[in-house]
Amino acid sequence: MSLSKFSIIPECNVLIEYYAGNVSLPHFLQLKEAESKHPLYSPLFSVITDIRHVDFHSFDKTYVESFVNFITSNPEFVATRKTVIITQTPNQVVWAQMFDDFIREIGVHVHTVTSPSAAYSWLHIPIDKIPVIEKEHAKIIVG
Numbered sequence: 001m002s003l004s005k006f007s008i009i010p011e012c013n014v015l016i017e018y019y020a021g022n023v024s025l026p027h028f029l030q031l032k033e034a035e036s037k038h039p040l041y042s043p044l045f046s047v048i049t050d051i052r053h054v055d056f057h058s059f060d061k062t063y064v065e066s067f068v069n070f071i072t073s074n075p076e077f078v079a080t081r082k083t084v085i086i087t088q089t090p091n092q093v094v095w096a097q098m099f100d101d102f103i104r105e106i107g108v109h110v111h112t113v114t115s116p117s118a119a120y121s122w123l124h125i126p127i128d129k130i131p132v133i134e135k136e137h138a139k140i141i142v143g
Helices: 023-038 061-072 090-106 116-122 129-141
Strands: 002-009 012-022 044-055 080-086 108-113
Touching: 002 080, 002 129, 012 023, 012 129, 023 061, 044 090, 044 116, 044 129, 061 090, 080 090, 080 116, 090 108, 108 116, 116 129
Parallel strands: 012 044, 044 080, 080 108
Antiparallel strands: 002 012
């Protein structure tokens, strides 16, 4: 089973992505395409990518390269912005580092953390906006 969802919070300039299960390259690409078609989408939004529940045992470097090539070849994704990746296993950290290595050429600044609160801190989310993001983040995880 695999799951990929997103939520856009325009008042916070944030896009939250959530992936779970045996996620493969098509799941990442389908979610990015859906995001770009959403009326509130902006490539300037900071991105919180939660991969804590993803099984990366069969995920390799060519998937990351293909994913980054997809992003860099589509103008709707190319912009200077911050992306924070929430991880909890060594394999997820390796994936996040490979993503960072490939994506920085287009101005995306990537940081890897182990908790949502660390993600909010790195993105400098104002304290009064954190409850809004926490609520939306919890909503896409649950259902």
